[in-house]
Amino acid sequence: MERTQAQQLIRAAFAARRFAYTPYSHFKVGAALLARNGQVFTGCNIESASYSPTNCAERTALFKAVSEGVTEFSAIAIVGSREGEVNRIVTSPCGVCRQALFEFGGPELTVIMARSEEDYLETTLGELLPYGFGPKNLELD
């Protein structure tokens, strides 16, 4: 993806990260999901006192989009670190989010994992979830 477009998406992910609700882990994540129609949906992680209902930033963004009728995506940017810190390594999407994204993005989805607008890794969902199980396996595509 073009650098300026990646940086725009990273900036949107950082803006969403400010709303992360993380009283338990203090690890704040932001995601910005670019739809094929050009719309950007953002999300943050939302934790729960009973822990397991916690929703990752990536799925927050994805579910916001799908719940508004948008189901085709080209890229997602993810930023994450503990409150007030910059991590040495990028935040990569967890296994559950990889699977959830695969449902709509498929292996072509561009995944940008960023520490800053200048320092990021770009890969695809197919690289992160090889041989992913999806709608094609149920012949529903």
Ligand code: THU
């Ligand atoms: N988390 C995300 O939101 N996305 C990721 O890609 C990794 C993990 C959240 C879940 C939890 O609120 C916190 O980060 C620590 O695991």
